[in-house]
Amino acid sequence: MHQSHWGRAGLARTSYGHAMAVRVPCGVNPETIAAALDTASRCWWDPGARPTRLWVENVRAGSGSEEACRRLEAEVHRPVAVDGPVIRVVLVQYADAVADLVVAADRRDLDPGALAVVCDVLLGAVDADTVTAKPIRRHVDGRALLAYARRRRIARPRRTSQGRPLHTGVPLERGDGDVTTDVAVAAAVVTARYDGLDSVTVPVWATYRSRPRNVLGGSEKCVCLSIDTSRARASRDLLDEADGVLHQEDRRRPLDIAEACHPAGRAATQVGVLGTVLCDPARTYLPCQSAPFPITLLPVVGTDGQATLEVYADPAAVDEHVAARFGRQVAQVVHSFHGPTTGARQRMPSVFTDEDASSVGVGVRAAAATLGSRIEDVFAMRARARPDAVAVTHGRRTVTYSELDEQSRWVARALRERGVAPGDRVGICLDRSIDLIVTMLAVLRVGAAFVPMDVRHPPDRLAYTASDARVRLVVTDIDARGWGESASAVTLQELEMSAFPATDVAVGVSAAPAYVIYTSGSTGRPKGIAVPHGAVLALLAATADEFALGSDDVWSMFHSPAFDFSVWEIWGALLTGARLVIVPYWISRSPVEFHTLLAEEHVTVLSQTPSAFVPLVAADQDLAPLDSLRLVVFGGETLEPRVVLPWLDRYPESSCRLVNMYGTTESTVHATAHTVTRRDALTDSKTVGKPLPGWEIQVTDEYGRPLPGGMAGEIYIGGVGVSLGYLNRPAMTAGRFVAALGGRRRYRTGDRGRMRDDGALEHLGRLDAQVQIRGFRVELGEVRAVLLDDPAVTAAAVVPSGRPDGPSGLAIDAYVVLTEEDSAIVPTIRRRAARFLPDHMVPRTITVVDALPLTVNGKLDVTRLPEPTPPARRPSFRAPNEVPEISEARSTEASLVDIWESVLGVAVSPDDNLFELGGNSLCAIKADSMMRRLGLPALPMRELYRHPSIRGICDTLARLYPPRPDT
Helix, strand or coil: CCCCCCCCCCHHHHCCEEEEEEEECCCCCHHHHHHHHHHHHHHHCCCCCCCCCEEEEECCCCCCCHHHHHHHHHHHHCCCCCCCCCEEEEEEECCCCCEEEEEEEECCCCCHHHHHHHHHHHCCCCCHHHCEECCCCCCCCHHHHHHHHHHHCCCCCCCCCCCCCEEEEEEECCCCCCHHHHHHHHHHHHHHHHHCCCEEEEEEEEECCCCCCCEECCCEEEEEEEEECCCCCCHHHHHHHHHHHHCCHHHCCCCCHHHHCCCCCHHHHCEEEECCEECCCCEEEECCCCCCCCEEEEEEECCCCCEEEEEEECCCCCCHHHHHHHHHHHHHHHHHHCCCCCCCCCCCCCCCCHHHHCCCCCCCCCCCCCCCCCHHHHHHHHHHHCCCCEEEEECCEEEEHHHHHHHHHHHHHHHHHCCCCCCCEEEEECCCCHHHHHHHHHHHHHCCEEEECCCCCCHHHHHHHHHHHCCCEEEECCCCCCCCCCCEEECHHHHCCCCCCCCCCCCCCCCCEEEEEEECCCCCCCEEEEEEHHHHHHHHHHHHCCCCCCCCCEEEECCCCCCCHHHHHHHHHHCCCCEEEECCHHHHCCHHHHHHHHHHHCCCEEEECHHHHHHHHHHHCCCCCCCCCCEEEECCCCCCHHHHHHHHHHCCCCCCEEEEEECCHHHCCCCEEEECCHHHHHHCCCEEEEECCCEEEEEECCCCCECCCCCCEEEEEEECCCCCEECCCHHHHHHHEEECHHHCEEEEEEEEEEECCCCCEEEEEECCCEEEECCEEEEHHHHHHHHHCCCCEEEEEEEEECCCCCCCCCEEEEEEEECCCCHHHHHHHHHHHHHHCCHHHCCCEEEECCCCCECCCCCECHHHCCCCCCCCCCCCCCCHHHCCCCHHHHHHHHHHHHHHHHHHCCCCCCCCCCCCCCCCHHHHHHHHHHHHHCCCCCCCHHHHHHCCCHHHHHHHHHHHCCCCCCC
């Protein structure tokens, strides 16, 4: 839904205005109506209120003309002024002496029945002396409501557009009970299906049943009706329960606008229900001058007893088609309430209408183009076509396509000599370098699959990966000990000692695995995902034309080879004849240095996780623009579009295209693509785009049944990008890679989403315990399993903390129960966890508890966990007089303390280990940016990791930037 900005008290009345028009017979006297209005308003309301006058509009056309209809419609839709009188009364006179009396008011001041009484008094049908009015209360100012909502941390109604609301009507079946109750419960059921929620709260503006007709006022109340759709109950039980809530007598009290806000969540700001209106054919009633909620429902009952569901929608938030479909589905559920099975114990009724049935299973499965059968074959084609073109750049070293081709052939022969055969798996544990690319190509030339491993992962995790993948050989330049009995280690230099290169041999087909990448596993251990050659080639073929990828491009390799985003970077460049620029690890951790590299190498295609892009945007504001950059691809984690607004201010959409891509490792990196626009950024759109050619997206319910567009469920990905499954885990593969209609394999992503009517997908987060931390998919169960393996821990719980856009990003907090009451061993537990887990998975804090709090069902009660215990600080090991007696040094230390305290959100002393206080690479990037903004010297990121304290940073800066001797 669209989220608009707040205006000056504009919410107070314009969102809740309604109007009534009554046809007046010929010969009406405006002075008589004006006198009646003056007398009535003085009698009904406080003399200090603004006086109400009669406005007369003369139309030079007859009452049946098009001009008369247009002028009447304009008056009916004209909202009541915020600071004006209680009501606005207009007499529209036509050339044939016929007139229409229009009365408009805020429905919180005068409800529909009160509007009708006012019309009767002004036309002489009712004596004003017999009518009384309740005092008009002061409405809550929009700014006050905003502060109230922030203070209570609750959702709030949005300020609707000033344009006329979209409107449609749907026939509605009427039962014996209250139509308002039927519609409210049905709206909750449909909303629950759309948002994938078990419990939904819908605000209902209900009218008191015992409202005295001769008393004017806002006799409506806003009741936040909560419906639990997770329990299988009869429809009659739901309706009786809701009816009791809506009409209980003790709820009579003045309506406070803040009641439209509620702690239950966003559902109340999406759909609201107005009380039933009895239709009078002699009068025209407009219930919504502007929709109070993005979708507003109003049951209308005619004199013949037939009911219609009127649907009003804010055009800035919901398009007409979506509003109409929502209304049809609510009417469908109301119909099911009064069917023959109403009293039976049944599941929630179906929200599908006959029209919706045709859209079930929406998705895109276009024919995929292909570049070739295997990755190394396509690369060989590019090498023959452009032998002298530069293929890879790493610092001052470059290699051409022909050189890369030849070097990989030499290494491939050496691999064969060491027994590597087609179908084997070879581990690659090399830092980002040209040697890494050479080795990957060589492994593919042998017909084997490479298993990339990050040299910065803990040794125990590297050993587990090599053992689980059953690799024959590990190519590495780090300590070869600990790879296990099944694998032997060799350096690339040893492989290059082969005397003669060998020619390529037939090694397999495109369905064979090209690589196996390990991701976080729900079983407590990482799991390997085998991806075939054909899936990688299909990804490049599906995007080459759309993104205009070609040999003139320069790509950056920013990500770890063990992160599948690098698959897109490496082969996206080399299989399209472009140049690949390898970004050294420490430069990737410094936004300013990375920006400088992008400018010097004239990079045109940049791939980024949103977490890495945010500090790059901040650095870019103070540096020369990147004139060569034309395409930025986001992936790896959810993009909050508003973070790109500063970028769009500097780089127009026409010069640099931003593309948000969604996918999983199991579906080969990317499955959808969406060009991010300024409108997306302003509306905080969740759209990740339409499926790529050859891919298929479906959204299903909890039973695996496809849902129509607009309804939230689990995302399934099918098509040419679906991987071969999990290595050596047939049961897990069978559970996640399932057959779809027609027998095609689909991957159950565990993500929530919904399909829009235009075929684009909206990503709504995760369904399970996985979280995205700095672009990596993390299973909290894996972190918990590592903690439980510690002999000192008897029980453990792991929860995410922070926010993706917070000071230190999303992190992990752990809670442990110890075998012995000794909190001093917590640092030992953390160090052991760091041996098995990558940096982004190590808990930020570890808190000791006596026992884990449980719910009545025996599950972890996250709400009762205590606040995380911050790590204990080390005592200062340097006396104050050991600090150099230079004012600049003391000023630098104080500035660094301020910077890191603002980044970490905790107190920092000069000798604290910043990473033990919860710091991570994202914190380091933000601190580096703040240092530069304050004019402090640049700190190489490598030095920060070597000396992770304020004192260490100061010493490093003093060493790198010694003071100049006096001249």
